[in-house]
Amino acid sequence: MEQQIHMEYAATKKEKPNAADLQFGRVFTDHMFIMDYTEGKGWYDPRIIPYQPLSLDPAAIVFHYGQTVFEGLKAYVTKEGEARLFRPEKNMERLNRSNDRMCIPRLDETFALSAIKKLVGVDKDWIPTAPGTSLYIRPFVISTEPYLGVAPSKQYQFIVILSPVGAYYKEGINPVKIAVENEFVRAVKGGTGEAKTAGNYASSLKAQELVADKGYAQVLWLDGLEKKYIEEVGSMNVFFKIDGEVVTPALNGSILKGVTRNSVIKLLKHWGIPVTERRISMEEIHQAHLAGKLEEAFGAGTAAVISPIGELAWNENQMIVNDGVTGKIAKQLYDTLTGIQYGTEEDIFDWIVEVK
Template identity: 75%
Template sequence: MEDRSIQVNLCTSRKEKPKSDELQFGRTFTDHMFVMDYSEPAGWHDPRIVPYQKLEIDPSAMVFHYGQSVFEGLKAYKTSAGEPQLFRPEKNLKRINHSNDRLCIPQIEEEFALRAIQQLVELEKDWIPEAKGTSLYIRPFVISTEPYIGVAPSRHYKFMIILSPVGQYYKEGINPVKIAVENQYVRTVRGGTGEAKTGGNYAASLKAQELVSDSGFAQVLWLDGVEKKYIEEVGSMNVFFKIDGEIVTPALNGSILEGVTRNSVIALLNHWNIPVNERRISMEELRQAHKDGLLEEAFGSGTAAVISPIGQLTWEGEDMQVNNFTTGPVAKKLYDTLTGIQYGRVEDPFNWIVPVGSQVYSKAQ
């Protein structure tokens, strides 16, 4: 893309911002959004920030019929000094290109995309809530827009970024939740799209979640799609277990999404010299560990919730309570450290934080 400048068209009237204690995840959106188009042979072009608005799109746009779409999720946080900052955005942009490759979508220049995020967040920084546990959710996504009903990669796309002020993803916060182990449905299989962040994976997960939600379960624990015995993810998060002093998490196998928070958790555990092992783990092994009193903690990790402790796993009619349904010390330390780094309250030994401010904004022009 030759023209790296981003045109800015400011809105003429501003929305009323919600109160911090009234925030619902993903329900409110800021005044502006970023848009960039792709067409052959021009490539990615016309990057712009415009007022948040509805899209005009042809009913035959390929995204509606063949599902060529990918997305990411990251957050902007406000420090005690009022400065906005991002947490490891380069990992999200690298992953969106990994997803693009799997869905036959053209690659996006990651450095430029980061500048677009920084410029948009700087423009909308007054939307970043300051109450505890709140942040500005950032949703970059790509959709195929060519008006054509034919099974082939699209020749036209939109790359967009929208922003949403959010509170805690789970009303339970850092408190443990109940999880049902899913035996009937599967999220994805190796060779499918499980390691890509695409909408179809999440649509496929809705049925199982719907069936267990009335019984008080927050999420389902997904098993592998072939043997239905090995643990993969929990809801839309990666999952960790502390078994006899060692942290175990399912190894990336082609059907598990490589989470940015997952990567950060593993880095912190190694930094603290806490044993961590990425490997296959079966539900039968987990049940035996619980029976032997060796299952000490369980928790999910993801951008939205950061760390979500698991207080109970229910599998084949058996309820396995974890740590007396209380948050374990490792999960608590991970949550406090990750959120501390994100909000600038504790030291960042990994240089994970990327600033957003007037200096960065002027460079992005």
């Protein structure tokens, strides 16, 4: 029997930001969802409460050993005022894969999704309506047991917070400059690269900080063993169009299984555009650029949807892609995905879940 979600509404509502001033992940809605876990009892006490600080013991395992996972998805509103989610069941599946990797008890995916829908419904008036805006949804699990021992926690909280957002990159759908990272690595097979866990992102900050000082929006990560093969770009999966074919790194145990990545592949196949998942070296990309065959490059992820790459810096090579302008396929993918999300394009794959 599905648990009932206890409701506690905020006594006073926050002032909503102007859509033109929206940044990514700076403002949060009136309510949040919390559910507790204790070993032997399971997940219990699901509740929607006013957005507020958490009270945790200083010895909580999450602070010391990083046993935590998270997800990211968005809610959109159509011109008719209907709230909707894009393939949220895939995020719940991935959340449990991350849970498994980090020794966190699995969640009931159906119930977790119903809780997210209920929370979005409660704060529906926070979904911005300006073009390119949405309501970012951040589900996460933290280990809360106070224990300074390296072992899986016996207590957890599953929490969902919401944030009205604008574009992830200030460039929007305009191409960004990317630097290939040759020193630091994001993940290795057998590590935690497949999981959305905090440590992966903390370890990426140094490289990001260094390239930002040189005017680059993100780094392109190479494999952790040979530093030769392409893995991801920043927090997104990456695609290249070479001589008419779109290629993307194959999932190998250290690459995140992106929901947008999967959607891009499905759309390209539907359009009859050749798309291949395989190992890709930076040398191959460089040679394709020298031969005039590197036609497009772009990142794909929930936050930015599609982010065209206009320039790649690798060693001493500055590779301008498609004359630094947005490519035809990147634009078509962006328009189609956002069109499905906002209800202006036909949802031929049944990807949309409506929030009643």
